[in-house]
Amino acid sequence: DQQVKQNSPSLSVQEGRISILNCDYTNSMFDYFLWYKKYPAEGPTFLISISSIKDKNEDGRFTVFLNKSAKHLSLHIVPSQPGDSAVYFCAASGGGYQKVTFGTGTKLQVIP
């Protein structure tokens, strides 16, 4: 039972354009959502998060949008840079000490 789904295993974008990574979840108890970036041979690193009481959170080139009614969130990267090429994981939790559930990841390639 995959509670957090990333339906696109890969995405290619030209440098300078927008990258949009999508994520869907099924558990309505999730109230905190995170995006992680992972380079090969490294552990995932936190990128940006959003609480369920918000519908948008922005941090520099990265913006996360949350649509609770659709149980959908997306990560926008503008402008995309070659250094953004990595695997991006969407994750969700019930907050606090509850475990974090991860999606399957989307491999982003930004083409110079």
Next chain:
Amino acid sequence: SAVISQKPSRDICQRGTSLTIQCQVDSQVTMMFWYRQQPGQSLTLIATANQGSEATYESGFVIDKFPISRPNLTFSTLTVSNMSPEDSSIYLCSVLGTGRGGVNTEAFFGQGTRLTVV
């Protein structure tokens, strides 16, 4: 934030043998989490390691296969026992910490252990 040191970073092991992975955190934490990432798959939680009590295992994972130790608040080990090629995966140690979203809202990870079983 939390700094997590995990070792070994990679290993190639014979089937039927066991490997113990170590995880050291630079601060005291109540819970430590062990994940597995199989090729092309998501990060799957194996178990939660609590200091002073037995680990809590997720569905599909058992203590005999993945024994965990948690001797203190900064250290844990995960053993992959009686390995088979299906155990080839990246194993990751993680803790919850205070991130930009507040207390215990962000998961911090070690660099992972890439295990290949031949």
